[in-house]
Amino acid sequence: VNVGNDSRYESWMDTNGVSPIHNEELDWASDPQAQAVPTSGDHDSYESVATGEPLTRFSVFDALQVEWAGCVEQRPYPYHTRDDEPTETEPETMIVPAFAPDVPDDLSGFQKKVQGIDWSALHCIKWAFRDNGTLKRCRRWSDDTKAKSGIPGLHKGTGTAPVFSDYDTAGNWNPQPGGGSYTWTDAGTIEENIYRNNYVVDAHNFPNYPGDHPFSESNTGYDDQFKRQRWTWKYFAGYEYQNTPPAFQGSFTDPLVADINNGNYGLPSVGSYEGGPNNQCTVVPMTRLTPDKDVILNGIAQMQARGYTNIQHGMSWGWKSLSNREPLSEGRPKNAEGNRKVMIVMTDGNNTYQTASGIDYRADNGKVHANDNVSFYGAHGHQRNGRIFEGFDAIANPNHDWNTHTKAMDEHMAETCVNVKADGITVYSIAFDVDNGSSVKALLETCASPNQNGEQLYYDASNAAELAEAFDKIAADIAEISISR
Numbered sequence: 001v002n003v004g005n006d007s008r009y010e011s012w013m014d015t016n017g018v019s020p021i022h023n024e025e026l027d028w029a030s031d032p033q034a035q036a037v038p039t040s041g042d043h044d045s046y047e048s049v050a051t052g053e054p055l056t057r058f059s060v061f062d063a064l065q066v067e068w069a070g071c072v073e074q075r076p077y078p079y080h081t082r083d084d085e086p087t088e089t090e091p092e093t094m095i096v097p098a099f100a101p102d103v104p105d106d107l108s109g110f111q112k113k114v115q116g117i118d119w120s121a122l123h124c125i126k127w128a129f130r131d132n133g134t135l136k137r138c139r140r141w142s143d144d145t146k147a148k149s150g151i152p153g154l155h156k157g158t159g160t161a162p163v164f165s166d167y168d169t170a171g172n173w174n175p176q177p178g179g180g181s182y183t184w185t186d187a188g189t190i191e192e193n194i195y196r197n198n199y200v201v202d203a204h205n206f207p208n209y210p211g212d213h214p215f216s217e218s219n220t221g222y223d224d225q226f227k228r229q230r231w232t233w234k235y236f237a238g239y240e241y242q243n244t245p246p247a248f249q250g251s252f253t254d255p256l257v258a259d260i261n262n263g264n265y266g267l268p269s270v271g272s273y274e275g276g277p278n279n280q281c282t283v284v285p286m287t288r289l290t291p292d293k294d295v296i297l298n299g300i301a302q303m304q305a306r307g308y309t310n311i312q313h314g315m316s317w318g319w320k321s322l323s324n325r326e327p328l329s330e331g332r333p334k335n336a337e338g339n340r341k342v343m344i345v346m347t348d349g350n351n352t353y354q355t356a357s358g359i360d361y362r363a364d365n366g367k368v369h370a371n372d373n374v375s376f377y378g379a380h381g382h383q384r385n386g387r388i389f390e391g392f393d394a395i396a397n398p399n400h401d402w403n404t405h406t407k408a409m410d411e412h413m414a415e416t417c418v419n420v421k422a423d424g425i426t427v428y429s430i431a432f433d434v435d436n437g438s439s440v441k442a443l444l445e446t447c448a449s450p451n452q453n454g455e456q457l458y459y460d461a462s463n464a465a466e467l468a469e470a471f472d473k474i475a476a477d478i479a480e481i482s483i484s485r
Contacts, residue, residue: 002284003285004097007327012086012327013094013095015058019091023044023046023098024381029046031171031231036232042350043091046131066278071097071283073379077388079093080312083320100275100277101277103198124416128408139298145354183407270308278374279377283306284304290330307480310352311345311413312413316416316418335426341425342427342478346429346430350440351410352405352406353380384403388405391412392408392411407439427449428448429456429476430458433462457474
């Protein structure tokens with residue numbers, strides 16, 4: 001849900017980092033330069049040693065010089081299914097800005113192509129992606145030469161055929177048609193594989209780099225690899241370390257925003273969406289409760305069907321829109337005379353939360369490298385944190401797969417439906433072009449309020465004409481009840 005980036009300074013936004021989920025992907029305490037100290041109080045929050053200001057997700061957006069797009073995460077269970085007013089005295093109730101962390105540079109976690117490199121010798125410092133997600137050409141070499149399409153490679157191997165590319169990650173030439181067989185000569189490599197949403201250079205395997213985590217072939221758990229994901233200093237300017245390899249000295253004087261893949265935020269992309277800290281924020285800002293018809297129509301016209309489906313999150317903010325409680329308080333009080341609160345819940349499909357399986361797994365020389373984040377980033381964060389299963393009791397030990405994520409989201413939605421109706425809101429629901437047998441159909445029917453005859457205010461529309469008819473009936477029903485009152 002996008003609440004608009006103008007909400008950044010609202011009192012209900014977690015600008016001090018007090019929520020227990022705020023620093024889930026930010027390990028401020030790991031900074032080797034001790035730029036952060038815990039704030040006073042019981043919260044797991046930090047402040048800058050230099051300025052005394054809170055260090056938060058917003059601090060990272062500012063350091064990256066990237067504007068927060070306005071999306072927010074869901075509050076921890078059970079608060080995301082309720083409408084409690086946000087307050088720092090109950091940190092779990094605060095609204096946390098969405099922040100998709102930069103993932104580690106190196107998929108395997110091994111140093112086998114880094115160890116033993118003579119940093120004064122020629123080596124590749126940036127690989128280029130291809131559309132199929134593999135890394136082939138060296139885009140930039142340590143002597144600052146760059147590979148360009150149509151120009152013969154400047155660092156050639158042995159052989160005589162014309163070559164229009166540089167070395168690939170296996171140390172072989174990758175020539176254009178008419179190429180030939182070439183062998184590795186004088187270049188070392190830094191292996192930067194295809195973790196999704198890799199938009200900042202971690203520089204983690206460099207000799208003598210503070211906080212370096214060495215790896216060996218025997219390390220198969222990759223646990224330390226994801227400590228790098230939570231490093232905070234990689235986002236900030238001013239970190240120039242002594243003993244950094246010559247090719248990288250000075251590279252920490254400015255934020256390395258989108259340094260990988262020449263400013264394209266970690267192509268080949270993340271599930272076809274642009275990467276970066278705003279990854280998966282695909283929706284336009286929500287339109288708040290208003291009597292202005294033109295504002296409403298304009299909001300509808302700007303909507304796009306992108307991203308995954310999270311009905312419960314939409315319901316949660318629809319509820320907030322109708323409420324007179326913060327974070328959105330345009331609604332009238334619950335028991336205001338002559339007032340009726342109505343929510344229409346419509347979906348064209350099931351709740352979905354993209355797992356990593358089948359997308360972030362790939363074979364490399366007989367090894368399979370798994371994405372330890374378990375899922376793409378979403379409203380519950382990366383699912384290695386397990387937040388999607390908080391409050392989910394249908395399965396004792398749930399696995400992280402597509403169907404189980406859907407079941408957990410369905411349960412959260414059902415709980416939210418009960419709470420919304422208990423707050424005096426009439427719920428109409430519409431399943432639009434949803435396959436028969438889909439779990440969401442039964443869920444939508446149960447979620448709907450009953451009419452005066454005890455029938456559920458639920459509509460199953462299989463096409464656009466039936467959808468328009470459903471809205472006409474809902475409008476007529478609301479008008480009739482309003483007149484009768």
